[in-house]
Amino acid sequence: MKIDSFWHGNFWTGNPQKPQARTLAVHRGRIVAVDDVDGLRPSDEYDLGEDIVIPGLHDAHHHTTAVGEQLAMIDLRYPNVTTLDGLYQAIRERASKLPVDAWVKAGGYDQNRLGGHPTAEGLDQAGGGRPILVEHVSHHMVAASTRAFEIAGYPRRENFPDIDGGRVIRDEHGLPAGLLQENAGGPIRLAAAKVSKEESLEHLRLASEQSVAYGLTSLTEPGIVIGGALGINAPILDAYQTAVESGVLKPRMTIMPFHHVLHELDLNSEGLQTLDMGVRTGFGDDRLRLGPVKIISDGSLIGRSAAVHDCFCAEPDNRGVMVVDPADLSALVPAYDRAGWSVAIHAIGDRAIDHSLDAIERARRDNASTRRHRIEHFAIATQEQVDRAARLEVVPVPQGVFISEFGDGILESLGNQRAAGTYRMRSLLDAGITVPGSTDAPVSDANPFVCLRDLVIRKTSSGSDFGPQERVAVSEAVSAYTHGSAYAVGQESECGTLELGKLADFVRLSDDIFQVESERIGDIEATATVIGGSLAFNTDDVTTRRSTVTKGQ
Numbered sequence: 001m002k003i004d005s006f007w008h009g010n011f012w013t014g015n016p017q018k019p020q021a022r023t024l025a026v027h028r029g030r031i032v033a034v035d036d037v038d039g040l041r042p043s044d045e046y047d048l049g050e051d052i053v054i055p056g057l058h059d060a061h062h063h064t065t066a067v068g069e070q071l072a073m074i075d076l077r078y079p080n081v082t083t084l085d086g087l088y089q090a091i092r093e094r095a096s097k098l099p100v101d102a103w104v105k106a107g108g109y110d111q112n113r114l115g116g117h118p119t120a121e122g123l124d125q126a127g128g129g130r131p132i133l134v135e136h137v138s139h140h141m142v143a144a145s146t147r148a149f150e151i152a153g154y155p156r157r158e159n160f161p162d163i164d165g166g167r168v169i170r171d172e173h174g175l176p177a178g179l180l181q182e183n184a185g186g187p188i189r190l191a192a193a194k195v196s197k198e199e200s201l202e203h204l205r206l207a208s209e210q211s212v213a214y215g216l217t218s219l220t221e222p223g224i225v226i227g228g229a230l231g232i233n234a235p236i237l238d239a240y241q242t243a244v245e246s247g248v249l250k251p252r253m254t255i256m257p258f259h260h261v262l263h264e265l266d267l268n269s270e271g272l273q274t275l276d277m278g279v280r281t282g283f284g285d286d287r288l289r290l291g292p293v294k295i296i297s298d299g300s301l302i303g304r305s306a307a308v309h310d311c312f313c314a315e316p317d318n319r320g321v322m323v324v325d326p327a328d329l330s331a332l333v334p335a336y337d338r339a340g341w342s343v344a345i346h347a348i349g350d351r352a353i354d355h356s357l358d359a360i361e362r363a364r365r366d367n368a369s370t371r372r373h374r375i376e377h378f379a380i381a382t383q384e385q386v387d388r389a390a391r392l393e394v395v396p397v398p399q400g401v402f403i404s405e406f407g408d409g410i411l412e413s414l415g416n417q418r419a420a421g422t423y424r425m426r427s428l429l430d431a432g433i434t435v436p437g438s439t440d441a442p443v444s445d446a447n448p449f450v451c452l453r454d455l456v457i458r459k460t461s462s463g464s465d466f467g468p469q470e471r472v473a474v475s476e477a478v479s480a481y482t483h484g485s486a487y488a489v490g491q492e493s494e495c496g497t498l499e500l501g502k503l504a505d506f507v508r509l510s511d512d513i514f515q516v517e518s519e520r521i522g523d524i525e526a527t528a529t530v531i532g533g534s535l536a537f538n539t540d541d542v543t544t545r546r547s548t549v550t551k552g553q
């Protein structure tokens with residue numbers, strides 16, 4: 001029988017029935033045989049060589065559009081830029097490649113390193129009169145060019161008001177000098193936030209390029225709003241669909257809408273809370289589909305606004321905040337569940353986790369439902385909550401990489417003892433839960449290997465142990481990042497392991513992840529990424545040096 005291709009390689013399949021394989025036969029994007037390829041005649045044959053190949057990685061919580069937006073910005077973080085002149089030079093270079101009225105966006109500068117803040121006049125010169133927004137590394141202030149003020153409704157920077165909760169730095173004539181602190185940056189941020197469809201496509205292209213280079217073949221985007229965060233952008237699902245159709249966006253996407261876009265349908269739908277025409281979780285295909293509905297229930301850990309039962313260290317009155325009233329949460333979750341939606345509730349503190357579990361328990365009981373719901377982050381969790389999540393078949397979605405990225409800060413705000421039960425992994429697996437892998441990019445970098453390392457070694461960037469009893473084996477971490485993430489969006493029969501009938505998504509690694517020293521897992525790179533039986537990424541040097549990916553007849 002004639003089929004599309006054979007892929008020869010050193011496969012770790014993730015399938016316990018057949019853990020290793022040497023040849024996958026692929027037809028129309030799916031695996032049609034594993035090793036047992038007698039009688040099959042491939043049109044193409046690829047040789048991936050001896051380096052280990054694992055199922056394609058899947059980031060279960062990856063803000064894809066925001067990742068692309070960040071990649072499109074000029075990165076002014078030290079040491080990319082070390083002086084104020086260097087900052088202007090970076091702006092000048094980027095501006096020269098853009099249309100005359102295009103926004104130039106940059107971020108990450110620190111005046112302590114550069115010797116001062118950029119000024120509107122300096123930006124006007126560097127940017128050739130273009131609108132420019134430069135974000136401070138803290139995200140608490142911005143500097144803008146004169147054209148940016150004009151687009152926001154303040155030509156020549158005139159009549160710019162003082163704004164409550166903000167500070168406008170003014171020159172000797174009383175005009176804004178460029179730097180706007182806290183709320184004062186609002187009008188310019190709003191003007192700069194409008195994203196056209198073309199810009200969205202460019203952001204998705206950049207995010208896709210980074211993802212396939214990281215070996216990511218699937219992404220779950222945890223929260224889009226029609227029109228973007230401010231409700232003013234080109235419709236984002238349209239951009240996603242165009243990006244997939246045109247091949248700009250390569251990884252498979254599962255997209256979560258934020259819950260405020262759901263609404264009650266009146267036409268004979270018994271008041272179901274959903275999208276128009278009853279569109280709900282699972283709608284779409286293996287390239288682009290709708291996932292759960294996203295609900296934010298509390299704040300953040302580093303910002304000490306997560307809803308906790310016991311106060312943060314040194315802040316005796318701070319128990320964080322619930323963003324959604326618990327009573328509303330316990331009404332909403334059953335309503336969404338009844339309309340066919342899985343929910344993904346952002347809950348970081350143990351108090352928010354309790355409310356989330358209550359709401360999910362109610363949905364399952366009232367609707368006699370077995371729908372698979374998720375709790376994003378599931379950060380400060382007790383053993384009792386772990387056991388309850390297991391009973392309710394809830395999928396917690398922790399971010400291993402937060403351990404190296406924010407672990408020292410978390411230890412400081414929670415103390416060692418409470419931090420030990422934070423971003424759990426081992427106890428989740430021991431409770432029988434299938435756990436996914438994720439980074440929350442761009443909050444952390446999307447590099448899955450750094451996250452995999454953190455799941456295994458659990459060390460902060462200063463080298464402190466972070467809940468070492470929650471460490472997992474390398475194979476468990478890899479399983480989470482492949483099968484676990486697929487399971488978290490109900491796709492485990494489609495991908496996550498390399499077996500008969502599944503999508504042909506796999507990634508070749510620069511080092512054997514199961515053999516290298518665990519500290520070095522973070523240095524591993526993807527050297528070839530295959531999605532649906534097509535090469536989406538392949539490092540040229542590897543191809544020529546090892547001549548590993550060769551196409552023959």
Ligand SMILES: [Zn+2]
Nearest residue numbers: 061063222440
């Ligand atoms: Zn997130």
